[in-house]
Every structure is written in structure tokens, then in C-alpha cells.
Amino acid sequence: KLSGDFAVHQLYDCNWIVANCSTPANYFHVLRRQILLPFRKPLIVFTPKSLLRHPEAKSSFDDMLPGTHFQRLIPDEGPASVSPQKVKRVIFCTGKIYYELIRERKSRGMDDAVAVVRIEQLSPFPFDLVKAETDRYQNADLVWCQEEHKNQGYYDYVKPRLHTTISHTRSIW
DSSP: OOSHHHHHHHHHHSSOEEEOOSSHHHHHHHHHHHHHSSSOOOEEEOOOHHHHTOTTOOOOGGGGSTTOOOOSEEOOOSHHHHOGGGOOEEEEEOTTHHHHHHHHHHHTTOTTTEEEEEEOEEESOOHHHHHHHHHHTTTSEEEEOOSSOTTSTTHHHHHHHHHHHTTTOSOBO
């Protein structure tokens, strides 16, 4: 199941689909969605096998039952999401860096001050969902985090899309 007509049109209009899943359930759903699409587009999945063996990367079978679907973006579900006005920084990331970020956030005692948002589908970019997250955390700094150096990884692809999403009204660090 796709969330809304916007997502279906995005998938239909793009040349390929690029994903970096951070949970086994989302990996299952992106493969399942690929088979169920009424049209064919190449699917590129950058999820490393090591992530699927990561002790913190677990999914319940409930996440794969009928009625569940691929999540293009996974919002923060911790204490930061309860009071978004208190959040000082929103970190957007993808893949296994998420688990390192939440471990570091917890060790520094910043669970309510830092929100970590996972972008699971990079192409087509989930502008609608990213916009909802940036609107939710109005007072927070926006940060893109990746394992690779700045001139590698997704940075050059993601930064202009984040700026477009927020209409160049805030800085992206």
C-alpha cells in the first residue's frame, strides 16, 4: 500500500527507486511494493547486509502483517516527538548511522532535545513527509548526517532537496 496519490505519481514519474532501509520490516515492504507495482522501475537498495544483523535493527512480525506498508520516512518516536517545541536539533539520516545517532543521543542525555528522522526512500525524494517533519519542529536546527565524507554519500543529493522542501527559509547543517 502506498501512502497517497502523491507517492504513486512520484514512483510512476521517476526513472528508478532508491532506498536505504533501516529496519527489516521496511526492507521487506520495499521489496514487496516493487513486485506489487503495476509498472516496472529499477529498485536500488543500499541497505547493507550487516544492518540486517545489527542487534538493534529488529522488527516485529506485526510490522509485516496485512495493513502495513513501506515507510518512505520514519519520524522520531522518542521523547522528542512528544514535545516538538522543545527540540533544538532535527537530524535527518538514512541507514545504519541512525543506530549510532540514537545511542550517542541517549549517552549524552539529549533524548528530548534531539529528534532523529530516517529518510528511507531517497529517490523519489519524500518531499511531503520531510515538509511535515520540518513544520513539526519549527524551532530546531536542521542537520543532515551521514557516515561518509561530505563529498561522498547522499549529501550532494539530499541538501538541495531539503532546501527546496523548506523553501530556503532555514539553514541545513
